[in-house]
Amino acid sequence: MWKKLAIIVMIIIFIDPIYTVGKTVVQQVKTWVNNDDIETMLVSTKDKIIDVTAKLSDKASIETATPIEDVHQAEVAPTAPPIQKPETKLVVTDAKEMADAMYAYYSSFSPKFEIQYKGSTQRIEQIVEEAYNNAIKRDDYVYGHISKHTIRFEYGRNKATIFGEQSYLMTPEQASYVEMNAQEVIAKITDNSMTDVEKVRAVNDYIVANTVYTEHTNSSPHSAYTVLAERGGVCQGYALLAHTMLQKLGIETKYIVGYVGQEGHAWNLVKLDGEWYHLDTTWNDPVPDRKGAIRYQYFLVDDRTMAQDHTWIAEDYPRATSTLYSYYHDIDFPAQVGNQLFFSHIADDNKLYVLDMTTGETKRVTNSRAQYIVYSDGWLYFSNYSRGAYLTKIRPDGSDEQLLNREDTKDLFVQDGYLYFTTDEPKKMAL
Incomplete structure (x- = not known):
């Protein structure tokens, strides 16, 4: 006679935290998983503008610009063929094979599975639990996209049937879209000459520059698909997209679920030269969104x-002790020119600095407070917050600083031979 026994996967997941972090945290994490509700606290920057009168350069020719379509505007992206699913029923004989079968279903974003087990069932509950833990820990990216899942099984003396039902933050077609398009993005923003640090920075910069933090999306804002295709989402989507892009670059990474205050939050750990470091692309993205700001x-x-x-269950993740790249943490509005990175120095009143990315050395370019920094044809352009946020240009060596208007200017970017910016309306200037 067959016996029936049901295991709710949620119980399996939270056995360990019950003993390590206490009941309150466990209840909070359970609420997050059940409700698919990760939120984040974000940093909002308030800049002080000093309004002074300044002499204008008579070389500037400025005209009203036709607004350019916002790259962050959400849109429904085309989908791709779904990831290949495994056979309808898989037959296994031990926990390892069962884990392989479970992972095949999870990684193809299948909503249901049925696995046939042949062998002694004296330890069937432990075998199923071991298989599940093995499968779910193989890929943070897949696990991070599972919103709800349960496992139950029926068994006799020498056989059992394991049933799984799960829902995801994206469809199989959307998962395929990420698989194909993330690789295309990587090919555009990286090359083989780059160091791993430069590749991590390229991923960070791409996600930050092309994403608006928002819950108002067509698909789940928690998925990598929505961040990549709709260019909007929340911390979970940011972190999962960063995770898969870094994996494709061969950089070891982990997906962290933790807290900021009482709110759930997600980010990444990355491994470089044997050391682990935290990477939070969500908190590297200013809110409200500022065009070009990283x-x-x-x-x-x-x-x-x-x-x-940030808080997290430290024993669940590798330790990150190195401060080798701490010089990055004072950088705002970066503009790269070869191996030099020009930026607004947060710790020095947002004055314009340059970082030599080969040596890690920094020096001040000018005493002017610079925001929205861009580079074109031998000139740096920026919003000069020491001069009423007026549009200013300067040579990279700090010479020939000139004011180009007498209006509060922001959102600078260069495109097709023009410098675009916003005063009381969108404008452009031929370069």
Whole structure:
């Protein structure tokens, strides 16, 4: 006679936290998993503008610009063929084979599975639990996209049937879209000459520059698909997209679920030259969104620095103790010119600095407070917050600084031979 026994996977997941972090945290994590509700606290920057009268350069020719379509505007992206699913029923004989079968279903984003087990069932509950734990820990990216899942099984003396039902934050077609398009993005933003640090920065910069933090999306804002295709989402989507892009670059990474205050939050750990570092692309993205603004306060951060405003179950993740890249954390509005990175120095009143990325050395370019920094044809352009946020240009060596208008200017970017910016309306200037 067959016996029936049901295991709810949620119980399996949270056995360990019950003993390590206490009942309150476990209840919070359970609520997050059941409700698919990760939120984040974000940093909002308030800049002080000093309004002074300044002499204008008579060389500037400025005209009203036709607004360019916002790259962050959400849209429904085309889907791709679904990931190949395994056979309808798989037959296994031990926990390892069962884990392989479970992972095949999870990684293809299949909503249901049925696995046939042949062998002694005296330890069937332990075998199923072992298989599940093995399968779910193989890939943070897949696990991070599972919103709900249960496992039950029926068994006799020498055989059992394991049933799984699960739902995901994206469809199989959307998962295929990420698989194909993330690889295309990587090919555009990286090359074989780059170091791993440069590749991590390229991933961070791409996600930050092309994503608006928002819950108002067509698909789940928690998925990598939505961040990549709709260019909007929340921390879980940011972290999962970063995870798969870094994996494709051959950089070891982990997906972290933790807290900021009482709110659930997600970010990444990355491994470089044997050391682990925190990477929070969500918190590197200013809110409200600022066109072209990329921050590095949460780029390659150690545990001690991260713990100032983030919490996580430390024993569940590798330790991050290195501060090798701490010089990045004062960088705002970066503009790269070869091996030099020009930026607004947060710790020095947002004055314009340059970082030599070969040596890690920094020096001040000018005493002017610079925001929205861009480079074109031998000139740096920026919003000069020491001069009423007026549009200014300067040579990279700090010479020939000139004011180009007498209006509060922001959102600078260069495209097709023009410098675009916003005053009381969108404008452009031929370069």
